Amino acid sequence: QSFFQRxxxxxxxxxxxxxxxxxxxIKRTRLLIQINEKTLSEPIQNNQTKxxxxxxxxxxxxxxxxxxxxxxxxxxxxxxxxxxxIISSVQHQAKHSFFWQFVFHTYTAAFTLVNGNGTPKxxxxxxxxxxxxxxxxxxxxxACVGALPLxxxxxxxLKSSLMQLVVRKLLPAPLFALxxxxxxxxxxxxxxxxxxxxxxxxxxxxxxSKKAGEKAVMETALSRAVLFGTTFFLPEVLMYCVQxxxxxxxxxxxxxxRMFVVMSVLAGMLPVSFSMFPQCGEIKRAxxxxxxxxxxxETEFFYxxxx
Numbered sequence: 001q002s003f004f005q006r007x008x009x010x011x012x013x014x015x016x017x018x019x020x021x022x023x024x025x026i027k028r029t030r031l032l033i034q035i036n037e038k039t040l041s042e043p044i045q046n047n048q049t050k051x052x053x054x055x056x057x058x059x060x061x062x063x064x065x066x067x068x069x070x071x072x073x074x075x076x077x078x079x080x081x082x083x084x085x086i087i088s089s090v091q092h093q094a095k096h097s098f099f100w101q102f103v104f105h106t107y108t109a110a111f112t113l114v115n116g117n118g119t120p121k122x123x124x125x126x127x128x129x130x131x132x133x134x135x136x137x138x139x140x141x142x143a144c145v146g147a148l149p150l151x152x153x154x155x156x157x158l159k160s161s162l163m164q165l166v167v168r169k170l171l172p173a174p175l176f177a178l179x180x181x182x183x184x185x186x187x188x189x190x191x192x193x194x195x196x197x198x199x200x201x202x203x204x205x206x207x208x209s210k211k212a213g214e215k216a217v218m219e220t221a222l223s224r225a226v227l228f229g230t231t232f233f234l235p236e237v238l239m240y241c242v243q244x245x246x247x248x249x250x251x252x253x254x255x256x257x258r259m260f261v262v263m264s265v266l267a268g269m270l271p272v273s274f275s276m277f278p279q280c281g282e283i284k285r286a287x288x289x290x291x292x293x294x295x296x297x298e299t300e301f302f303y304x305x306x307x
Contacts, residue, residue, distance in 0.1 A: 006275035010074075013058040014271060018075045021055055026067055029055045062279070062304050063118025063197075072114040074307060078270055080107055085231060086262055089172060094151040101179075102143035108180060108224070109135045109187045116188045116306040117216055119196040119208060127190055138186035142179035149175075169236050177229030181221040188217045188306070198283065198292065198301040206301065207292035212283050216305045219277040223307075227273035235261045274307055281305040 001009070029052035058075050061068055070076060084104040091097035113131060149167045153159075191213035198209045238261050242248055248257055285299045292301075 001278060003275055006278065007271050009054075009057070010271040010274045013054045014075050014078065014274075015054075015058075016075050016079055018055055018058045019070055019073060021059065023067055026055060026059045030060060030065075061115070061118055068114060072111050074115070074274070077111060078266060082263055082266055085228075085266060086259055088146070088176075089232060089235075089262070092150070092168075094147045094154055097150050098143050098147035101146040102139055105139040105142045105179065105183050106135075109139050109183050112184050112187045112220070112224075112306075116220075117191055117196040117213065117304050119191070119194070119213075127194075131187065131190060134186045134189060135183075138183045142183055145179055146172075146175050173229050173233035173236070176232045177225040180228045181225035184221040184224050185217055188220070191217050196303050198288065198303045200296065200298045200301060206296045206298065207289075209283070209288050209292055209301075209303070211287055211289060212281070212301070212303045215283060215287075216281055216303060219281065220306055223273045223276040226276065227269050230269050231262065231266045234265045238265075277305055279305050279307065 032049065032052045033056060059067055059073055071080065081104065084100060084107065088097065088100045088104055091100060113135065149171050153163060153167050192210065194213070195208040195210040196213040196216060197205045198207055198212050199205050235258065239254070239258055242257065242261075243254070248254055281303050283301050283303065285293060285301070288301060
């Protein structure tokens, strides 16, 4: 699929109303897909089948075939992260900023873990323990890094307009982009160490590749950095233009306008982020380990990138 096709698909699959579907209805749609023996690469002509694909994409893990908990399904991502983004962007005290960023990164880390590649088995206690430890470490570190500029400004009472501009307007975007990418890389690091399953064109698993795992994690980390970097940067630019052009004359109305702008940017960037790379990633034969290549003559291989 092209980027535009993936974007349109995710724009429909991120509909929050899909969260209202029951587990029984989700299971029925999965059965409908299996009966029709269709894939997302084929034209979807039947509207019922199309809706079944959307519900499956938004509710079922493609590796484990298990229903994703409601709070961590893709359609729940925006309703949960939006208030956290808004609150985190208006904090002026370091301790408050740390708390809300910790909550924000904790949720995104859990979302990343639930929606990652399913090859590293969570049933393995040592692996599960490692993932929890890495997740807590990553969220704590990211929250500290995010709150550090405010700590520096407040401690040394740097009140100049230039310093305020840098700390409150310019720094949040790159910091959130970097920390979001870092959190993804840390939480899904078992995919680096253990590798993920790669398949041929027919869906047959031909091996477990660390290089494919690295590619999947890096692509997801980059897409998450673009999502939150843009979500924190673009509203600042737009609000500056609004204030400069004096479109909003009542200062009290700037708050609601800002919330609307942040919501609009996040709503637009979320399907863009999910669509940057195909969820069914592709890796060339030359990029795989020799032990995998010795067992097959295929030239192209595929894997679940996760989101």
